[in-house]
Amino acid sequence: xxxxxRTKRKILAAFGxxxxxxxxxxxxxxxxxPAETSNDAGATGGAxxxxxxxxxxxxxxxxxxxxxxxxVLQNIYGTLTEFDQNLEVVPxxxxxxxxSDDGLTVxxxxxxxxxxxxxxxxxxEDVKYSLEAMMDEATAAVGxxxxxxxxxxxxxxxxxxxxxxxxxxxxxxANLAPINMAMLxxxxxxxxxxxxxxxxxxxxxxxxxxxxxxTLARNDSYWGEAAKLDSVEFRIIPDESxxxxxxxxxxxxxxxxxxxxxxxxxEAANLTVAKTPQLNYHVLQLKxxxxxLADVNxxxxxxxxxxxxxxxxxxxxxxxxxxxxxxxxAYESDPSSRPCPERDLDKAADYLNKAGLSDGVTINxxxxxxxxxTSVNEAQNLKAQLAEANINIELEVLESGxxxxxxxxxDFEAAVALNGGRPDPDGSYSRYFTSTGNLNKVAGYSSPELxxxxxxxxxxxxxxxxxxxxxxxxxxxxxNAPWIWLFTSYSYTATTSNVTGFTPMANGSLQFLxxxxxx
Amino acid sequence: MIHRLFANRIFRRILASLGTLLGxxxxxFVMLRAIxxxxxxxxxxxxxxxLTPDQRAALEAYYGLDKPLVVQFFSWLGNIFxxxxxxxxxxxxxxxAMIAQSLPVTLELAIFSIVLALVVGVPLGMxxxxxxxxxxxxxxxxxxxxxxxxxxxxxxxALVSLLSSAFGFNPNGQxxxxxxxxxxxxxKQMLLPSVVLGFxxxxxxxxxxxxxxxxxxxxxxxxxxxxxGVGPRRIQLKHVLRNALVPIxxxxxxxxxxxxxxxxxxxxxxxxxxxxxxxLLGIQQxxxxxxxxxxxxxxxxxxxxxxxxxxxxxxxxxRVRAE
Numbered sequence: 001x002x003x004x005x006r007t008k009r010k011i012l013a014a015f016g017x018x019x020x021x022x023x024x025x026x027x028x029x030x031x032x033x034p035a036e037t038s039n040d041a042g043a044t045g046g047a048x049x050x051x052x053x054x055x056x057x058x059x060x061x062x063x064x065x066x067x068x069x070x071x072v073l074q075n076i077y078g079t080l081t082e083f084d085q086n087l088e089v090v091p092x093x094x095x096x097x098x099x100s101d102d103g104l105t106v107x108x109x110x111x112x113x114x115x116x117x118x119x120x121x122x123x124x125e126d127v128k129y130s131l132e133a134m135m136d137e138a139t140a141a142v143g144x145x146x147x148x149x150x151x152x153x154x155x156x157x158x159x160x161x162x163x164x165x166x167x168x169x170x171x172x173x174a175n176l177a178p179i180n181m182a183m184l185x186x187x188x189x190x191x192x193x194x195x196x197x198x199x200x201x202x203x204x205x206x207x208x209x210x211x212x213x214x215t216l217a218r219n220d221s222y223w224g225e226a227a228k229l230d231s232v233e234f235r236i237i238p239d240e241s242x243x244x245x246x247x248x249x250x251x252x253x254x255x256x257x258x259x260x261x262x263x264x265x266x267e268a269a270n271l272t273v274a275k276t277p278q279l280n281y282h283v284l285q286l287k288x289x290x291x292x293l294a295d296v297n298x299x300x301x302x303x304x305x306x307x308x309x310x311x312x313x314x315x316x317x318x319x320x321x322x323x324x325x326x327x328x329x330a331y332e333s334d335p336s337s338r339p340c341p342e343r344d345l346d347k348a349a350d351y352l353n354k355a356g357l358s359d360g361v362t363i364n365x366x367x368x369x370x371x372x373x374t375s376v377n378e379a380q381n382l383k384a385q386l387a388e389a390n391i392n393i394e395l396e397v398l399e400s401g402x403x404x405x406x407x408x409x410x411d412f413e414a415a416v417a418l419n420g421g422r423p424d425p426d427g428s429y430s431r432y433f434t435s436t437g438n439l440n441k442v443a444g445y446s447s448p449e450l451x452x453x454x455x456x457x458x459x460x461x462x463x464x465x466x467x468x469x470x471x472x473x474x475x476x477x478x479x480n481a482p483w484i485w486l487f488t489s490y491s492y493t494a495t496t497s498n499v500t501g502f503t504p505m506a507n508g509s510l511q512f513l514x515x516x517x518x519x
Numbered sequence: 520m521i522h523r524l525f526a527n528r529i530f531r532r533i534l535a536s537l538g539t540l541l542g543x544x545x546x547x548f549v550m551l552r553a554i555x556x557x558x559x560x561x562x563x564x565x566x567x568x569x570l571t572p573d574q575r576a577a578l579e580a581y582y583g584l585d586k587p588l589v590v591q592f593f594s595w596l597g598n599i600f601x602x603x604x605x606x607x608x609x610x611x612x613x614x615x616a617m618i619a620q621s622l623p624v625t626l627e628l629a630i631f632s633i634v635l636a637l638v639v640g641v642p643l644g645m646x647x648x649x650x651x652x653x654x655x656x657x658x659x660x661x662x663x664x665x666x667x668x669x670x671x672x673x674x675x676x677a678l679v680s681l682l683s684s685a686f687g688f689n690p691n692g693q694x695x696x697x698x699x700x701x702x703x704x705x706x707k708q709m710l711l712p713s714v715v716l717g718f719x720x721x722x723x724x725x726x727x728x729x730x731x732x733x734x735x736x737x738x739x740x741x742x743x744x745x746x747x748g749v750g751p752r753r754i755q756l757k758h759v760l761r762n763a764l765v766p767i768x769x770x771x772x773x774x775x776x777x778x779x780x781x782x783x784x785x786x787x788x789x790x791x792x793x794x795x796x797x798x799l800l801g802i803q804q805x806x807x808x809x810x811x812x813x814x815x816x817x818x819x820x821x822x823x824x825x826x827x828x829x830x831x832x833x834x835x836x837x838r839v840r841a842e
Contacts, residue, residue, distance in 0.1 A: 051692075054800070054803075055609075055610070055800075057561075057562050057609050057804060058562065058608075058609070059611075063562070063563075065562070065563050065564065065566045066562065066564075137571055137573035137574050137577065138573065138574075138577045139574075139577070140570065140574040140575075140577040140578045140581075141574075142563065142566055142569065142570075144571075144574070145569060194608075194611050195611045209694075209695075209792075210607075210609075210610035210612055210617060210620070210792075211610065211621070211792045211796060211797060211800060212694065212695050212792045213694055233694070235694060235790075236790065237691075237692065237790040238787045238788075238790060238796065239676075239787055239788045239790070241676060241679070241680065242676075242679055242691070242692070242788055242789070242790060243692075244680075245679045245680050245683035245684070245689050245692060246683070246689055246691070246692025246693075247692075248683050248684055248687070248689070249683045249687045249688065249689035249692055250687070251689060251692030251693045252692055269684060371564075398555075399554075399555065400556075401554055401555040401556030401560065401561065401805070402555035402556065404556055404560045404564055404565055404567065405555045405556050405560060407565055407568065408560060408565060408567050408568040410568075417565075419565070420566075431569065438568075438569045438571070439568050439569055441568070442565075442568050
């Protein structure tokens with residue numbers, strides 16, 4: 001048995017070596033860590049690290065719709081107009097603009113002394129090139145529809161651009177602000193910009209490690225006030241709870257989350273968490289084109305049978321606000337202005353009777369699995385609530401790829417969806433609810449009255465008048481119930497205590513990184 | 520004579536492996552196309568509904584989706600033989616270069632995990648087998664059971680949040696450091712993921728060792744050796760362990776092969792830019808070239824590891840060689 005003892009001793013020794021090694025390695029870490037994270041801070045503005053779950057899917061701004069890509073490109077490129085923190089339109093690369101009395105000629109006065117990061121000067125030729133390329137279908141620019149009322153672009157002189165319009169369009173200026181309407185240099189090609197962005201923004205790309213990180217450096221020749229930070233690194237940490245841990249240990253200083261649960265963990269970890277209401281809205285889309293849903297009474301029955309607060313409470317832990325159609329702060333709908341502001345099962349039964357469906361009705365509903373965290377819970381709560389009103393919704397839970405395919409093709413009776421809102425209500429809804437809108441197939445509803453109202457809204461530049469028109473549109477949508485609007489949720493911005501000057505925005509934009517610094 | 524038989528067998532194995540790889544290529548290609556959605560809808564999401572037919576056609580041409588599937592398959596396969604593994608539109612890099620970056624990360628992780636698993640699993644298995652049904656056997660078995668039943672994601676998440684909140688130790692929150700650019704940080708970053716993975720693999724290795732040792736100890740040649748007066752230590756190392764190495768090697772090889780492709784969860788949680796995460800991202804983004812070529816490379820390594828295991832246990836055990 002002596003041999004056995006010796007083996008045992010060897011095993012023990014092996015364990016000893018391994019644990020000693022572990023101790024040495026972890027020992028190194030705790031001593032060297034603070035030095036690695038706190039350098040550069042202070043007078044120079046510092047190097048901020050933002051934790052993101054995935055990397056941008058493109059660096060070409062005209063094709064960017066993914067959140068991560070938009071957030072990065074927002075800081076590299078410039079647009080003709082911008083949004084301030086209240087989502088009001090403010091000058092960007094266009095310093096001012098005039099619209100002719102008939103609304104058919106728009107003159108943009110460009111900011112002077114703006115340069116791209118490659119040193120070339122920004123001017124009217126670049127604007128003409130950019131707008132025309134976006135309007136060309138071969139470019140496949142996702143924002144092309146924003147320019148649908150522009151007939152012709154003319155570079156009048158070096159700093160003036162004249163747009164000839166087919167119809168007045170007062171939403172044009174808000175539609176020019178998103179980053180997929182970025183102004184590119186007329187000398188650039190998509191191929192070149194895919195690897196080497198060349199913008200007019202407050203930062204420029206300095207380093208990119210695929211699936212690891214993307215780093216921006218301050219653009220010292222930015223036309224506005226130069227950014228305070230020396231650099232911003234978007235570090236890819238795929239797991240959200242790992243981002244929270246990375247923030248706790250000081251490796252990451254800023255992150256945004258959509259999931260209320262993760263935000264709670266961050267709060268519990270002593271991070272500062274700011275809640276920002278989002279423009280995006282959760283909705284049950286009903287396709288009013290055929291089947292039982294073509295009858296407005298059935299749609300209204302559904303509207304009356306849903307308690308929205310209950311959906312919000314059960315699916316999203318109450319983290320959000322019940323909403324009407326328009327979420328843009330300046331035009332916000334009153335969520336109680338609808339046929340059934342509160343759940344009313346008697347009224348729902350009346351509507352079903354009117355539709356001749358007092359025995360009940362069955363509606364197939366598509367739900368995406370994994371696209372956003374609350375989808376399936378929302379669907380299940382809606383199913384339970386509607387069942388009490390004799391409305392049976394059959395849930396078809398789809399992997400997000402199949403869901404998007406079906407949704408894009410308009411191949412559904414009803415869909416539980418999270419749709420993107422925009423700061424201008426025309427941008428949000430004319431594409432869905434006008435008969436020629438490019439997403440009308442998906443919405444499945446339009447009417448001559450809505451066509452007329454949307455046209456009026458575009459023609460009017462008077463803000464008060466526009467508010468009246470969009471309130472009318474909002475009421476029209478509620479009374480015809482093509483969709484059942486549910487709620488808007490929050491986005492959560494977590495920061496470590498040394499981050500100052502960052503303002504989160506309702507459209508999720510990180511444009512205020514240019515005013516952020518590390519203390 | 521033995522050598523020629525051996526070489527023949529290896530040659531046949533290589534041929535069979537090539538067939539396997541072709542099979543993998545076809546299956547991956549077909550399965551990827553069977554998943555709903557393409558690169559365009561993966562990138563644009565529901566915004567893809569706003570594309571006009573001309574815009575969609577322009578995008579399909581850009582991603583090469585406008586060609587018939589058979590043409591896509593053979594042009595991909597043909598390109599691979601010329602060393603061109605395809606291009607990732609997302610990261611604007613060749614897939615070959617991406618694999619060259621991510622494979623070493625996973626390889627390093629796999630080696631550390633296996634070493635850790637062997638260092639823990641083999642002694643533990645021998646300890647358990649030394650006195651079956653004793654308290655020490657039970658202790659070993661419990662450790663083995665824990666390794667098998669605790670999911671890697673749970674252990675990983677627990678370790679990350681515990682160590683970072685209690686001790687501020689979270690090297691994986693820092694930018695990934697290469698083994699040769701910053702060895703100290705690299706080793707720190709590899710520590711926890713290797714522990715998580717190694718713990719999971721230690722369990723099957725421990726069980727294999729225990730079973731093998733028990734079985735071998737009951738065989739005639741051990742009794743003969745004992746009768747001839749060979750000391751217990753010599754029996755344990757020279758006879759028992761050497762023979763037990765055959766199943767252990769097989770198990771280790773198999774686990775190593777799985778690790779190359781299967782470290783996805785751990786790479787995701789510890790944000791290691793390895794090959795598993797690359798496949799996962801590729802699937803999410805429907806980047807066909809990335810997924811196809813990377814999976815094929817993983818299959819290739821699996822095949823190579825299996826082949827090496829085969830050769831290795833022929834060296835360890837002359838009886839297998841003679842078959």
